[in-house]
Amino acid sequence: MHLHGYQGLRADLVVNELGITKGAYYHYFSGKQELGYSIVDEFIAPEQLQFWGALNGYFGHPIEGIVERLKALRTELKNDYFMTGSELNNLIQEMSPLDEGFRARLQRILEGMRLAIQGAIERGQKSRLVKADANAEEIALFVMANLLGAFSLAKAFQDRKFFDRCIEQMIGYLRGFKGQ
Amino acid sequence: MHLHGYQGLRADLVVNELGITKGAYYHYFSGKQELGYSIVDEFIAPEQLQFWGALNGYFGHPIEGIVERLKALRTELKNDYFMTGSELNNLIQEMSPLDEGFRARLQRILEGMRLAIQGAIERGQKSRLVKADANAEEIALFVMANLLGAFSLAKAFQDRKFFDRCIEQMIGYLRGFKGQ
């Protein structure tokens, strides 16, 4: 699914790669849609929410907390990951206009990301570590858009370098909101 | 193709919607792939390159030239466009890892965009209208990533408001490079 998309996912290939049969497959899943939903619910969503939820447990400058998460993406994600790109971004592009079940799930994930980032910025503002006139929600959305777009660029060029460069630029942007 | 993606594009639907027959279709195109390539070459690429190429003929502050292009997206694109998102971004996500022919074409378009934006910034630096320490290439990539991501966000939420907010944020970011 990561490589071919949900629509390109072939039931036969799934059962072959898993070494199971169609009997087992359809015993646990009513069909392709439920399989797709399960992949989002049980893998993509928990992974994303855990990754960005870590911001809530970060001690230190909240802006540096976000920066640390961005850098974590650079170190944790293997080179191959950037060839196929972010599962989240891929599914958004493919399924948002086609299947409301997918869309609602993906929107939830994005909202979780936004709340985590926005919360960090707001905590920084309360402790006067972040400029008071910064709009936390707008910045969070901006960072998320940038992240999704950085994955797109790296995928188009088939070169993670473009992701890294965008991240560096974003880090500079974020640090501009520090102090007063 | 805009809605269902290249893989989801159905030859039968194409000929029906065009009111032609398969005979005509396969007379002009060797198959689905050539049709896809033609759509990129004859529609998506020219449209994008023309839109961003307008920066070269912009008189006035180059940063405001870029801002004007971003605002043009907000006014020229209809609400429905944001539901299906940017054809460019969609194709990148779907086809970059699957078909080198598509990927190379899409990369060319992105390079054209980058050169246009980067060129505007560099012209601004020569005339001291843009800070000399700004890295034109990095900024151009950053803007492009943001743009692609802004389309993704709007698509995921099925609400163009998210695109508009990202654009506003980006405009503020860009104007930060003005003056010395």
Add this chain to the structure above:
DNA sequence: TATAATTCGTACCAACAGGTATGCATAAAG
């Protein structure tokens, strides 16, 4: 005008793709 090339309509096809029917072990329940 004879010939050749272009244009495109109709019928058809083989591969594929998601899904079903069914049966049979094994495990749980009474």
Add this chain to the structure above:
DNA sequence: CTTTATGCATACCTGTTGGTACGAATTATA
């Protein structure tokens, strides 16, 4: 120990899909 529910393997089915074969107008060329 019987009965029932669960887990899963095999074979098959039906609609779809990109593509082809072929012929017939129409247009260009010699």
